[in-house]
Each structure stands twice: as structure tokens, then as C-alpha cells.
Amino acid sequence: MADAMQRLIGLLRQLPSVGEKTATRLVFHILSSPPDYGHALAQAVADVVERVHPCRRCGNLSETSPCSLCADPRRDQSVICVVEKVQDLLAVENSHEYRGLYHVLGGALSPLEGKGPDQIRATELVDRLGSEVREVILATSASVEGEATALYLKKRIEQAGVRVSRIASGIPVGGELEYIDRGTLALALSGRREMS
Amino acid sequence: MADAMQRLIGLLRQLPSVGEKTATRLVFHILSSPPDYGHALAQAVADVVERVHPCRRCGNLSETSPCSLCADPRRDQSVICVVEKVQDLLAVENSHEYRGLYHVLGGALSPLEGKGPDQIRATELVDRLGSEVREVILATSASVEGEATALYLKKRIEQAGVRVSRIASGIPVGGELEYIDRGTLALALSGRREMS
Numbered sequence: 251m252a253d254a255m256q257r258l259i260g261l262l263r264q265l266p267s268v269g270e271k272t273a274t275r276l277v278f279h280i281l282s283s284p285p286d287y288g289h290a291l292a293q294a295v296a297d298v299v300e301r302v303h304p305c306r307r308c309g310n311l312s313e314t315s316p317c318s319l320c321a322d323p324r325r326d327q328s329v330i331c332v333v334e335k336v337q338d339l340l341a342v343e344n345s346h347e348y349r350g351l352y353h354v355l356g357g358a359l360s361p362l363e364g365k366g367p368d369q370i371r372a373t374e375l376v377d378r379l380g381s382e383v384r385e386v387i388l389a390t391s392a393s394v395e396g397e398a399t400a401l402y403l404k405k406r407i408e409q410a411g412v413r414v415s416r417i418a419s420g421i422p423v424g425g426e427l428e429y430i431d432r433g434t435l436a437l438a439l440s441g442r443r444e445m446s
Numbered sequence: 447m448a449d450a451m452q453r454l455i456g457l458l459r460q461l462p463s464v465g466e467k468t469a470t471r472l473v474f475h476i477l478s479s480p481p482d483y484g485h486a487l488a489q490a491v492a493d494v495v496e497r498v499h500p501c502r503r504c505g506n507l508s509e510t511s512p513c514s515l516c517a518d519p520r521r522d523q524s525v526i527c528v529v530e531k532v533q534d535l536l537a538v539e540n541s542h543e544y545r546g547l548y549h550v551l552g553g554a555l556s557p558l559e560g561k562g563p564d565q566i567r568a569t570e571l572v573d574r575l576g577s578e579v580r581e582v583i584l585a586t587s588a589s590v591e592g593e594a595t596a597l598y599l600k601k602r603i604e605q606a607g608v609r610v611s612r613i614a615s616g617i618p619v620g621g622e623l624e625y626i627d628r629g630t631l632a633l634a635l636s637g638r639r640e641m642s
């Protein structure tokens with residue numbers, strides 16, 4: 251096989267869930283497509299690496315810094331939603347339920363993975379808590395690491411005198427109780443709310 | 447999401463078995479890798495498109511023309527193995543059972559897909575049948591299209607006075623008769639050989 255093909259297969263194999271066979275299939279697909287496709291793909295990969303960087307304020311990935319979310323004056327500047335990853339930010343944004351600002355931690359506290367407070371942009375979050383911020387919503391995962399991170403951040407944010415909330419845990423929409431795990435059901439019960 | 451990311455996701459989605467979610471995951475992986483990886487990936491895609499072309503003699507994909515297989519004097523110049531795709535050539539080559547030349551058709555006869563003899567490099571194959579070629583091995587698929595292609599090529603090659611053979615159909619290595627389909631079993635029976 252041509253060297254250039256082997257080199258590309260080797261690089262594609264480093265992508266998640268792409269093995270030797272899939273990588274080979276992708277390379278043959280690129281070669282059987284019009285050359286314009288391959289050129290556009292190469293350019294798009296280079297553009298992403300060169301142009302997209304974390305927003306220095308919120309950590310969102312963007313071609314500008316501050317990013318378009320931070321720079322949008324129509325967004326509510328008094329609320330910050332804290333998420334672990336940019337993917338989580340996109341998920342919250344796609345819910346169309348939130349119109350405030352974000353803060354991307356870049357992970358959760360995890361001593362085993364060597365992730366301490368200095369690795370998750372915690373101080374950067376506290377530094378953003380000026381007089382205009384009224385509430386911080388902690389939208390970290392409902393995992394052990396996500397909960398530990400939320401507890402840690404709660405203490406630091408309360409010291410700064412800002413209200414802290416945590417997104418609700420419970421039965422997902424469409425979830426049948428029969429198939430919900432014990433832990434989620436326990437959280438759903440303890441987090442019950444009076445019906446109005 | 448940043449424009450550059452959306453553009454790359456759109457291009458990655460055109461790859462086989464890559465949907466919106468997978469494409470998004472790949473882009474985030476590229477962005478979380480060292481920039482060197484993304485640059486190498488972009489360069490490798492561009493290299494493949496610019497440098498790799500079909501060998502003008504056998505149709506193999508190569509950075510040179512004639513390709514390294516055609517140009518290798520140690521290979522048996524008296525046999526040509528005919529395959530549908532470059533992937534099939536690589537499969538035969540990986541069997542380490544064959545040391546002759548190849549001819550890649552670029553598909554099989556398929557009236558429904560508009561593939562006639564002119565679309566599968568059949569004349570190019572016949573033009574290669576000089577005095578030094580003793581045998582042509584037809585290694586097209588065991589599908590309806592592959593068999594039709596083999597039959598068509600057999601006639602044309604025999605007119606040129608060259609011996610034609612067809613790769614064997616039958617039970618694959620490790621195959622249990624219980625689970626082999628009827629058609630394969632019928633071929634294996636009719637193609638039985640005396641044991642020596």
C-alpha cells in the first residue's frame with residue numbers, strides 16, 4: 251500500500267473508536283471521492299486546529315475570544331452555568347432553557363487522574379464573581395466526580411457571597427420507573443417537590 | 447459552535463458510517479489532542495489526495511506509476527490476477543500465496559448501476575495479454591455481478607489465446623457446515639476434488 255495511505259491510516263487510528271479496518275475504509279472512501287472533498291477535509295482539519303481555541307473568559311471553544319456567548323449583550327450576565335466540558339455546554343444550549351453565561355471547567359475533580367482544583371479552572375470561576383453575578387448553577391455530571399466537584403465549588407462560591415444552585419437529578423423524561431436504577435430513584439424521591 | 451468546527455463536522459459526516467454524533471466526537475478529540483496531531487492529519491489527508499493515483503498499467507493505487515508491484519522484476523510476469531477493487535488486491539497480497547501481477551477492474555459488470563465493459567477496464571486487461579502472459583486468474587467476487595464479470599472476461603481472454611482460471615468457491619477455513627449457506631455448500635460440493 252502507498253506510504254501516504256499508510257500514514258493517514260495510522261493517524262486516523264488514533265481517533266476514538268476507529269480501528270485499522272475502519273481507518274482503511276475511510277482512506278479508500280476519500281480516494282474514491284472527488285479530490286475537492288479531500289482538499290476541503292484537509293483544510294477544515296487545519297482550520298479547526300489553527301482557529302479554534304478556548305475562550306479566555308468562559309473556556310468555551312471558539313474562533314474568537316471572548317466567545318460569541320460571552321460577547322452577546324442579550325444574554326443574562328447575572329447567571330453562570332458551570333459545566334465540565336464544552337460538549338456539556340452545547341447540550342445545555344440545545345435545551346433552549348438557559349440564556350445566561352457559562353464556565354467550562356475542563357474536567358471534574360479526580361484525585362486518581364491527578365485533577366485537583368488547579369486543573370479545573372476553579373479559581374478562574376471565583377475570579378468572575380463580580381457584583382453583577384447573582385447565581386451560579388452547578389451543572390457538573392451526576393457522577394461521583396461531578397458531585398465532589400459541585401460540593402467543592404459550592405463552598406468557594408458561597409464564600410464569595412453568591413447564591414449556588416445544582417441542576418436537578420431524577421427520572422429522565424420518558425423514563426419508566428421499572429427500569430430506572432436504584433440510585434437515580436433514591437435521588438428522585440429525596441428531591442421530590444410539592445405539586446402546585 | 448464555532449464555524450470551523452461545524453464545517454469539519456459537515457465534511458466528516460460524508461464519510462461512511464459517520465453520523466452527526468460521531469463527527470462531533472471526532473472534532474472534539476482532534477481539538478483535545480496536541481496541535482501537532484491535527485496538523486499531521488490535515489497534511490496526511492492532503493498528501494493522499496495529491497500523491498496517490500491509480501497505476502496506469504494495473505489500476506492499483508500508488509504514489510508511482512507504474513506502481514511498485516508492476517515495477518518489481520521479481521514478480522512473476524506470466525500471471526495476472528484480476529480483482530474488482532484495490533481492497534481486493536490488498537487482500538490477495540496479504541494471503542502471501544500469490545507473486546504475480548494484478549489488474550484492478552474498478553468494479554464489476556452491473557447493468558443496473560450503469561457498469562458495462564467500458565467502465566471496468568476490460569479492454570485495458572486484454573491489451574496487456576502479450577506473449578509473456580500464460581494465465582489470467584479471475585478473482586472477482588462470488589456475487590452475481592462478480593460471476594457475470596468473470597464469465598465475460600473469460601470469453602475475451604480465451605479469444606486472445608491465454609489460459610483462464612477462477613479462484614475456488616467453497617467452505618471458508620474454520621467454517622462449520624451447519625452454519626454455511628445453501629449456495630456456498632452447493633458450490634463446495636460441485637467443486638469437490640479428489641484427495642491425493
